[in-house]
Amino acid sequence: MWERSLVLSAPGKVILHGEHAVVHGKVALAVALNLRTFLRLRPCDDSRVCIHLPGVSVRRSWDISCLQDLQKGFTADFDESKSPSVEQLDTLREFAGIAAGATAPESLATLAFLYMCLAISAKYGDVPSVDILVWSELPTGAGLGSSAAYAVCLAAALLTACGAISCPLKDGESTARWTEEELTLINSWAFQGERVIHGNPSGVDNAVGTWGGALRYQSGKITPLKRVPTLRILLTNTKVPRSTKVLVAGVKEKILKFPAIMNPVLDSIDAISQECQSVLEAMPANPSPEYYPVLEELFDINQHQLNVIGVGHPSLDRLCRVTASHGLHSKLTGAGGGGCGITLLRPDTSPLAVEAAKRDLCACGFECWETNIGAPGVTLHSSSSLDAEVLQALSQS
Template sequence: MANKTFIISAPGKVILHGEHAVVHGKVALAVSLNLKTYLRIQPCSDQKVQLNLPNINVHLNWKPAALQFLQSAIDVADVLNPKTASQIQVDQLRRFAGIPEGSTDTASISILCFLYLYSAISASYGQMPSLDILVWSELPIGAGLGSSAAYCVCLAAALLSASGAITCPVPQEKDTTRWNEDELELINKWAFQGEKLIHGNPSGVDNAVGTWGGMLRYHAGKIVPLASVPTLRILLTNTKVSRSTKVLVAGVKDKLNKLPNIIKPVLDSIDAISCECERVLAAIASGIAIDEHYRILEVTFAHRSVTLYCICAESGQIMQYQNLATRCQCNAFNCKAGLTIDHSVNLAPVNLLQDTSPSVVEALKRTLKDLGYDCWETVIGGLGVALHSPSSLHKDIFQLLCDVKNCQ
């Protein structure tokens, strides 16, 4: 891989069902988005290790010799069994990068994450070759759609491939290819270490979705990829409602403590919705009574909004969005896509909403944008981390990845 240019992608995610209830031992379903992070890795003729993150205006390079001491500082004995970075190691990385202690801005933690994964993975295999790495993302940063996990997954896949820890399957013309299951597991383990450095104590759901794609079932700390999931068209809308997850979680717990006979059945209902949605999606993917199961799917989304309102009343902006979508004959539901920003997801697959024409969807998008919301028409349930041939990418994405100069 060191002598070639490769392009890797990893998807973002949304929590389809089970948010808030998952912390009380209930089932949650997370699903991949067809909004992706892309990584281009290629040899660097100037004998540098270069990191370009144009989304956040990071353009750095180091001489490999300057990074050698980091390898001994990290000292990973077994690349197949990654361990969490210690505070001493993180402090060494900070000092090397000139990042002040306590800095948590996106640029700082992205640089630290790269330096840790680069140093830790190369420590087991000797000095890494000179590399030029460019990462660009369609995902909004810090919006809870798994942008940091997609970044970590791309980095882990690229660096493990470059080091020889995993193979580097070559995609055919106009095609994508993936690693085998054992290699995906190793990519996920290293991506999780990057997520820990960024977030401290993540669940592991985001990087697992970025690695395997499709849909994952999360229950009591156990993550299980679902074997058969249909892809569904959605309209993802950032309603720009700032939230504190800490406050929200505390509020649900307080209600549960004060009103256990009321709130516990609601949490049980959320759990049942997750399980029923899992069953229905598997049936749709298998081609079993598709129209009937789409109708059941709509019911699960409707009940989802009601149960979430019971345990965590929605804001005026969210309700405004839901009312708008209802008037446009779309099946809207609020999707807490992360820690700080609310998103609503509007399911609009042709088979699910036969009466929803493209013109109706476009009208809804225009109205949402006029109200100041951001929205993306995309799909859920697609591939996880993958290698691309240049001709398999949308020409605009490929051109963007090619436009950044090598080893600036």
């Protein structure tokens, strides 16, 4: 039985540049968002596995002997390099009482937990008797990588509990991270969790959650940037729902209808991603204000391009106008058509301007967070390193 309590976290993500163009083989830059998902793992002394997800109203527990019997009944092997099989997922749905085709967050989160728990313990040891609570600063369904942060946290916690990776946090340390080899294993299992939830994910979100910083993604290849400064942003959720599938289809239709017009726009978006990568890698860890004008111009240009390809929305136009009235530069992030936008904050941006912008954005009915990007990936924490809100959330029984 795992005998030590631990707390770990993983970041969300935003797309800095390359939305939609990445579907057509262009470069996208994804960066770690320092709104995090936290997981508390405690040993359980009654031979049960417990999961509590207050954000989606899940509280479930199973007897270990039942899980072991279920595990032995599978004919297909569990492996971090293989997609979850239809048989495995159907069996787990039936076991958990989840309807076939259920897509509610609570159903998918429960299914991912069961799959990862059984798969990881099948490969690395007995099903651990643990009590897991997960709490997140990330809103669900907003394109901010909340499911990937959850999967990364689960992978790290379960691999640690099964002894597949170390517990690197030493007495007296506030935080610790795993070795590169261990992070690679965490990422592989987190990707399986993402497959349970999304079916055919790109792997970008779980990679950002694992390694943090920023990643370049192109045609299935994920490359961490050499050096990434931590940049302050406002993240704004317009709360306008949108369908990524419909927006992607709309862009494709425009490209087919006007290829001579649209393809150069995609090439220009690609050039912006690559220019932004060069700028970020040239910036120091704590950049001074003179480094920001190029990043601000790239935000402005890219936002216009995203409107041209048809993924803008009046709510996002309003967001950009509001922040521009305070001397700030914004763009949409993710699928567009509503959803979220990001606003760059220079080191010399006055606190009064930031508060005024936040006030005006909230007056529009939007939800707004002041945070940063370029955050660290999955991390172990001592209790002393956590703020009061996180500690309170994780103190739930």
